[in-house]
Structure formats: C-alpha cells, structure tokens
Amino acid sequence: MPAALIWLIAALGLAGAEVLTGDLFLLMLGGGALAAAGTSALFGWPIWADGAVFLVVSVLLLVLVRPALRRRLQSGEPAETGIEALEGKSALVLDQITAHQGQVKLEGEIWTARPLNGGDVYKPGDQVTVMRIDGATAVVWKSD
Structure with missing residues (x-):
C-alpha cells in the first residue's frame, strides 16, 4: 500500500x-x-x-x-434562555397592577404581574421593567 x-x-x-x-x-x-x-x-x-x-x-x-x-x-457569552432572558425587558401593562393582581404583555405573551414594591399601582398602558420572574408571575417596576 x-x-x-x-x-x-x-x-x-x-x-x-x-x-x-x-x-x-x-x-x-x-x-x-x-x-x-x-x-x-x-x-x-x-x-x-x-x-x-x-x-x-x-x-x-x-x-x-x-x-x-x-x-x-467560543466567542461571546452564552445566550440567556428561559426566565433569565426576560429579566430587564420592558413590558406593557394590560390590566392594572396591584399587590394582588395585574397583567403585562411581555415578549408577545401575557403574564400575571405584581409590583416590586407592594404599595405601587401601575395603570394600563404604562411601560414597566421586569425585575425578576417569580414562578409564573413577572415582578415589575416602573421608573418615574
């Protein structure tokens, strides 16, 4: 050979x-x-x-x-997936958000939401930021 x-x-x-x-x-x-x-x-x-x-x-x-x-x-950081990818995203308030109720539209999906500070109330149409995801609930905050 x-x-x-x-x-x-x-x-x-x-x-x-x-x-x-x-x-x-x-x-x-x-x-x-x-x-x-x-x-x-x-x-x-x-x-x-x-x-x-x-x-x-x-x-x-x-x-x-x-x-x-x-x-x-191997350049760059690995892409965030799951709930980590949603943290820091902007969401639109659909239903008034109080300590016990509320909904936001986040990345095209409707999520149950509650405010980061329990006493805050957000009205429909407000833009909020997702601070974290707690189970199936988006914990949101609105900067003034």
Whole structure:
C-alpha cells in the first residue's frame, strides 16, 4: 500500500475522530497527515520525510490556527434562555397592577404581574421593567 494512501487514511480517521471530541486537536493532526499524504504523493519522499512534514504542519496548525479557531467558535457569552432572558425587558401593562393582581404583555405573551414594591399601582398602558420572574408571575417596576 502506498505511503500517501496510508497518510490519507490517517487524515480521514483523525478528522472523523474529531467529531467525537470537538476540541480541534485531532483535526489539526489530520491536517498534518493530509499534508504528509500530499507530499508523499507529489514527491515520493522517504517515510521519515513524510513524518517530518506531518510533525511540522501539525505543530504549526496547533500553534497558529487552533487558538484562533477556538476563539472564533467560543466567542461571546452564552445566550440567556428561559426566565433569565426576560429579566430587564420592558413590558406593557394590560390590566392594572396591584399587590394582588395585574397583567403585562411581555415578549408577545401575557403574564400575571405584581409590583416590586407592594404599595405601587401601575395603570394600563404604562411601560414597566421586569425585575425578576417569580414562578409564573413577572415582578415589575416602573421608573418615574
């Protein structure tokens, strides 16, 4: 079996194994094996030269390409989901909000609401801010 084919099989195997890890380490080694397969097919160098190409290209990919790819793929903070995503959003008062009753329209949905300060009363049409979600109730506050 030609050395180029062995290097190509190694490259495909490493790239396939990368799917299981997701760390980009094996993918960089697969790139080195692909480079070794290419040089072996084009130049017919001895196996030790192919190994040297594999080593140099793999190290360069690990040092130069992998960190940049990881930063790009893992940039930013994870998106907030669930009730955490609703905190701080603006809502429209639909039904008068008192300590024991009220409704707001929040992100297109109607929520039961109560004021952050128990004595506050908000009228329909007021814009309020969701301070937290308590069960299925939005706890809201209106800045003056």
